[in-house]
Amino acid sequence: MRITLTHKELHELQKLCLENDNHELFNKLSHEEHKSIKSRTVKKTKATQKATKVRQDTARKKIESTVNMMRLFNQKITVYSVAKEAQVSYNTANKYKEYIQRNAH
Numbered sequence: 001m002r003i004t005l006t007h008k009e010l011h012e013l014q015k016l017c018l019e020n021d022n023h024e025l026f027n028k029l030s031h032e033e034h035k036s037i038k039s040r041t042v043k044k045t046k047a048t049q050k051a052t053k054v055r056q057d058t059a060r061k062k063i064e065s066t067v068n069m070m071r072l073f074n075q076k077i078t079v080y081s082v083a084k085e086a087q088v089s090y091n092t093a094n095k096y097k098e099y100i101q102r103n104a105h
Contacts, residue, residue, distance in 0.1 A: 062086040063096050067103050077104040 010029065017026035066086035070077050082100050083093035093100065 059086075059088050059092050060096065062088055063093060063100070067100060071103065 014026050014029050017023070017029065063082055063086050066082050067077060070082070070085065075081070077100060079093050079097055079100055080090060082096075083090045086093065
């Protein structure tokens with residue numbers, strides 16, 4: 001059976017356990033609370049890392065294909081022009097500045 005408690009309810013229950021010298025139940029409640037918080041944090045962290053990687057990969061692919069197209073059409077290649085053409089922010093394109101400059105010729 002599973003029950004959901006607010007933080008306030010959990011702390012009141014823990015307080016009652018201590019008042020009634022039920023340290024075993026108090027420890028069990030504390031352990032479960034810690035596991036729950038830890039598991040949500042780990043899941044969120046992994047999901048955030050995965051989403052960030054997907055965004056970075058998408059931006060990199062856009063920038064690489066834009067640079068290739070601009071070279072094909074003999075257009076001037078700068079960080080600004082690549083950002084504008086690839087429809088990414090200047091700051092994002094600037095992270096790939098070395099790649100852009102290396103492939104500008």
